[in-house]
Amino acid sequence: AQSVAQPEDQVNVAEGNPLTVKCTYSVSGNPYLFWYVQYPNRGLQFLLKYITGDNLVKGSYGFEAEFNKSQTSFHLKKPSALVSDSALYFCAVSANTGGFKTIFGAGTRLFVKA
């Protein structure tokens, strides 16, 4: 069975500081990993995904994530946070065993303080 854990309900960082939003996963087979962001009163927006290849994935708005197979993690990072990055971030996983079942985490609320 697939599962995703986002261990932090909330992350607080100061503007200009680096940010990390954590995600660990469990899946049978090779994982496909995703990060999405949700702003207030909006649907989820795609940030980046890992399918195969380079473990460091670069995405939209300066975000990146590193796939770590041994630690089954896919943490989201950004070198310098902006106030406008404040939002709800979701990690998601699916397995390369076929099917459309993507499992999402509970989300992590990011607050960036000016």
Add this chain to the structure above:
Amino acid sequence: ETGVTQTPRHLVMGMTNKKSLKCEQHLGHNAMYWYKQSAKKPLELMFVYNFKEQTENNSVPSRFSPECPNSSHLFLHLHTLQPEDSALYLCASSQGTSGGESDTQYFGPGTRLTVL
């Protein structure tokens, strides 16, 4: 957000009412999804359609009835709901090829449903 639209944006209904949520995608995708989003809980996948055929039904109660007349439109028919069904209902679409597991999903803004 013009890629995937949802109507209505807000809906208040009584437990005995019948209503429908509508989703339309303008991206030329073949797969469409319904999710339920409740506060501080993971997004719950409800249904998936690919090329108008249902491929996932995640043990959803029968008071929720999906309909996919074509690859661009998806409906969620609601009847005799419970207060615990109050949530944000999100529609998404994806390309729908190669099994779908690596697809990027594109979400609509959601319908905020309140059941009294």
